[in-house]
Amino acid sequence: MDRPITLITGTRKGIGKYLAEHYVRKGHLVIGCSRNELNWSLEGYEHYEVDVTDEAGVKVLFSTIKKKYGRLDHLINNAGVASMNHFILTPVSTVNKILNTNVIGTFLFCREASKLMQKRRYGRIVNFTTVAAPLKLDGESIYIASKAAVISFTEVIARELASYGITVNSIGPTPIETDLIRSVPKEKLEALIDRQAIKRYGTVEDVANAIDFFLQKESSFITGQTLFLGGV
Numbered sequence: 001m002d003r004p005i006t007l008i009t010g011t012r013k014g015i016g017k018y019l020a021e022h023y024v025r026k027g028h029l030v031i032g033c034s035r036n037e038l039n040w041s042l043e044g045y046e047h048y049e050v051d052v053t054d055e056a057g058v059k060v061l062f063s064t065i066k067k068k069y070g071r072l073d074h075l076i077n078n079a080g081v082a083s084m085n086h087f088i089l090t091p092v093s094t095v096n097k098i099l100n101t102n103v104i105g106t107f108l109f110c111r112e113a114s115k116l117m118q119k120r121r122y123g124r125i126v127n128f129t130t131v132a133a134p135l136k137l138d139g140e141s142i143y144i145a146s147k148a149a150v151i152s153f154t155e156v157i158a159r160e161l162a163s164y165g166i167t168v169n170s171i172g173p174t175p176i177e178t179d180l181i182r183s184v185p186k187e188k189l190e191a192l193i194d195r196q197a198i199k200r201y202g203t204v205e206d207v208a209n210a211i212d213f214f215l216q217k218e219s220s221f222i223t224g225q226t227l228f229l230g231g232v
Contacts, residue, residue: 010079014178018204052105062112075113087141102146123166158224167223174202174230197231
């Protein structure tokens with residue numbers, strides 16, 4: 001198979017769904033996953049019901065990819081959860097959910113993808129962080145802590161994987177009008193957007209454009225970087 005094989009997590013809706021459609025349009029075979037079944041289908045797209053925090057389930061997914069295709073070119077770790085609350089009022093169950101999805105999920109997919117990619121000495125990994133980290137948005141302490149961990153993790157594994165021809169970068173979107181931010185008060189979002197150089201909500205097209213750059217074969221000299229959108 002000549003076309004690129006791209007794995008995207010969290011594709012049931014929002015940014016993940018758009019990215020799945022975007023890369024199918026670009027000629028990729030796209031493999032996606034989510035915890036729940038889809039209510040849509042797309043030619044050139046394969047879906048698996050996998051919780052990104054379930055190590056056994058993640059291993060089965062990568063075993064299936066290896067058996068069917070023998071390789072993986074791109075991994076986009078889009079799956080993530082957020083919660084807006086003062087840290088004093090945040091229950092441990094929420095902390096565990098956020099850290100497990102955003103940090104452990106990213107770790108598991110990066111680890112298993114790297115095993116497939118290193119054999120061909122080629123791969124592109126893009127992780128998701130957020131502009132809320134550099135902007136230190138109050139009320140988002142655990143979410144920001146999880147996404148700051150993703151930045152540090154990305155920077156270190158980029159070094160560990162460089163000799164295998166695998167690049168690892170991260171993207172930090174601004175607020176985008178998806179389910180992820182529906183629980184955030186409008187005034188909080190507007191205050192955050194006002195701190196950006198470009199004062200508007202981000203779009204899924206903005207995100208895809210940045211990921212396109214990281215996935216290019218010509219981007220082989222770019223790794224361990226975080227690209228924040230909106231000019232923060």
